[in-house]
Amino acid sequence: MAEGEKLIPINIEDEMKSAYIDYSMSVIVSRALPDVRDGLKPVHRRVLYGMHELGVRANTAHKKSARIVGEVLGKYHPHGDTSVYDAMVRMAQEWSLRYMLVDGQGNFGSIDGDSPAAMRYTEARMRKISEDMLADIEKETVDHQLNFDDTLQEPKVLPTRIPGLLVNGASGIAVGMATNMPPHNLSEVIDGIVAYVDDNDIEVEELIKYVKAPDFPTGGIIYGYDGVKEAFMTGRGRIVMRAKAIVEEVQGRECVVVTEIPYQVNKADMIKKTADLVNEKKLDGIATIRDESDRNGMRIVYVLKRDAIPNIVLNKLYKYTALQSSFSVNNIALVNGRPELLNLKDMIHYFVEHRHEVVVRRTTYELRKAEERAHILEGLIIASDNIDEVIALIRASSNADEAREKLIERFKLSEIQAKAIVEMRLRQLTGLEQDKLRAEYEDLMKTIEDLKDILDKKERRMEIIKEELLVVKDKYGDERRSVIEYAGGDLSIEDMIPDEQVVITISHAGYIKRTSLNEYKTQNRGGVGQKASTTRNEDFLEYLFVGTNHQYMLFFTQKGKCFWMRVYEIPEGSKTSKGRAIQNLINIEQDDTVKAFICTQDLKNEDYINSHYVIMATKNGQVKKTSLEQYSRPRTNGINAITIKDNDELLEAKLTTGNSQVMLALKSGKAIRFEEAKTRPMGRSASGVRGITLANTEDEVIGMVTIENPQEESVLVVSENGYGKRTYIDDPEDGEPVYRITNRGGKGVKTISITEKTGKLVAIKSVTDTDDLMIINKSGIAIRLEVKNLRVMGRATQGVRLINLKNADSIAAVAKVMHEEDEEVTLDETTESNDTQDDGTTLDTNQDETINDN
DSSP states (O other): OOTTOOOOOOOHHHHHHHHHHHHHHHHIIIIISOBTTTOOOHHHHHHHHHHHHHTOOTTSOOEEHHHHHHHHHHHTOOSOHHHHHHHHHHTTOTTTOSSOSEEEESOOOOTTOOOOOOTTTOEEEEOHHHHHHHTTGGGTOSOEEEOTTSSSEEESSOOOSSOHHHHHOEEEEOSSOEEEEOOOOHHHHHHHHHHHHHOTTOOHHHHTTTSOSOOOTTOOEEEOSHHHHHHHHHSEEEEEEEOEEEEEEETTEEEEEEEEOOTTOOHHHHHHHHHHHHHTTSSOSEEEEEEOOBTTBOOEEEEEOTTOOHHHHHHHHHHHSTTEEEEEEEOEEEETTEEEEOOHHHHHHHHHHHHHHHHHHHHHHHHHHHHHHHHHHHHHHHHHHTHHHHHHHHHHOSSHHHHHHHHHHHHOOOHHHHHHHHTOOGGGGSHHHHHHHHHHHHHHHHHHHHHHHHHHOHHHHHHHHHHHHHHHHHHHOOOOOSEEETTOSSOOHHHHSOOOEEEEEEETTOEEEEEEGGGOOBOOTTOOOEEOOOOOTTOOEEEEEEEETTSEEEEEETTSEEEEEEGGGSOBOOTTSOOEEHHHHSOOOTTOOEEEEEEESOTTOHHHHHSOEEEEEETTSEEEEEEGGGGSSOOTTOEEOOOOOTTOOEEEEEEEOSOOEEEEEETTSEEEEEEGGGSOBOOTTOOOEEOOOOSSTTOOEEEEEEESOTTTOEEEEEETTSEEEEEESBOTTTOOBSSOOOOTTSOOEEOSOOOTTTOSEEEEEEEOTTEEEEEEETTSEEEEEEGGGSOBOOTTBOOEEOSOOOTTOOEEEEEEEEOOTTOOBOOOTTOOSEEEOTTSOEEETTSOOOOBOO
């Protein structure tokens, strides 16, 4: 140990505590957290001030980045050159800052995470907006401090006109605390600040009307507003961001196209991780991913597989990839050198306070300068008034100091005035120059009066703050980039898909699709119809149903099995597309076909499933009733719904409440009506009881309807050659049944008169005046009719022609759909308002053709 030294034992815990507190305070104050006033961390402030000192403004040439970094390193920021260059690079990236502060030339990196070129290759200069952050810095508006080696002064804060903290945000990890502030739209922020200036007691709820939400440089969608509101109110909150995506058809394939991604997401990483998920089979439905981004903008294309449903794929992308990410707001900034958590109003308040101080200090500086100049001008005016004497006095003096003293003594001037007179140029002795002196003095006196008025009145200072902010808004304000989706939140797939009505069509060969009901238009009775579907050769549409996207669908096959699906899972197609094979959607056997389906509400609702029943009918006249509860736990491989006997098949299944009446109709034109209560509920494996007795082996059941309100409903039957009619179930006048109620198992009564002209019966439906009718024939032509236009007839009549059939065409399927009042009525060009029959005679559409059966 050297002489004179001594050891002082210190407890290591105490030393660690004090040393670590010093370190953490240094990180908090001098590195990681932004100042609430200008929104900048020391490194950013030093970069901008260094460029200001170098003179690389927005209107000068670019300077090498290395030159700027060297200036900042050598004078103000004694840390690694990469820390300074990286900070400067970020200030020049349009995907990093909402309002860029540096104008870069060269390679400044990319949103894919590519590194910028080395600083010896790139060049930079300030942007105009940065000049507004440094405006008036030379007017003693902010305090300065000594730099690291005490040789230069640097500003503690910039006298910014831009609310930097709000418009560009900040993120930083200090010791024991972190900050994460989102960027906002300059126009909105300034509107909010102006509202605060007008009313200092304004609440955050009111400010939110101006500053609606963060506005990210990469655009995207802010999904849900609760997190935004919480962040504005408390300074903490979680904002969910989503990519902007649309579904497009590219070269015949459906694609999800993303044009904007969430803030701070690395595009290349995101695409790579998505591809990994696809390869690992965690994300299905995507065939390929292409990045088609170029200088015109971002475009990421997810090409879908043919059987994929775009909405569901998009929802999975949101769920499993960075297409949806969150921004955790944590508004911690330095207020008077201490970290504080700030809400929206606090940040605006401190910015306005800072602007107020800048305006006061700038005005004070300008007043001092004006008064100093006025003082000199007073001396010059005195000299010009006594110019001959002044000249004589100066000429008589042996040196400048003597001349000054004589002037002070003779005219009672100050040292400064005397010096100015001595240094006066000869040209200032001209009359014109003397007039100028007086005019300048008068202007200065007005200016001084005005500046004193500003210092006296706070209202004027606030007006100045407002005016300057509105100028900034005019210069740099722009439209929002991020769209706000107020209704967003933690949504399931169902919430992604609108619960609209859709038409579900199933073709004879088992192709299924759903189409929006709006694609179909109403035609007058007898129209030739619209092309409804492009099906495969020899195929035709056999079933057509209407449901809504969120309903559950139970498929019943002719072998008696039941499968479960959501309506939105059925592939969407236009009216003219052929759809997808059901075999690919549900695990159905090769030789089985879907014969019926039921749309139900929520199968998890105990009350609902226990109060509803499924009633089924087979081709040979068997009926069976089972509680819906038995079908509320479907399996992917299907469940047995009914045991089908030999040479029979399931034909129809309907949902009832247990109090309905059942009608079965035969191909031969007979129908039976009985109470549903006559069939007791059975288990899923039962084969049912006899519903109707067939007259012969040729005959078969063609349909079943369930009746809830016999007084209001009517039965509509359609034969294969396009004839049909409505018949009351019970006569509305006397309440007498038109179809009498019998026991199940009977032979039934006549429901339509069958002739060669009408052909066999193909469909029976229960309808009211509020329904429309959709008829599809085997050639794929569809026509939609309003039921109320069909006159109600007797049970034993032949009916009227509903659709014109060409050549050997016949009707394939009939379905009822909801009538829409505002539906546009279109008449096919090939038909007049009169129908032409097969034999060439004309039938007036208003005159029903009826042939009684005697």
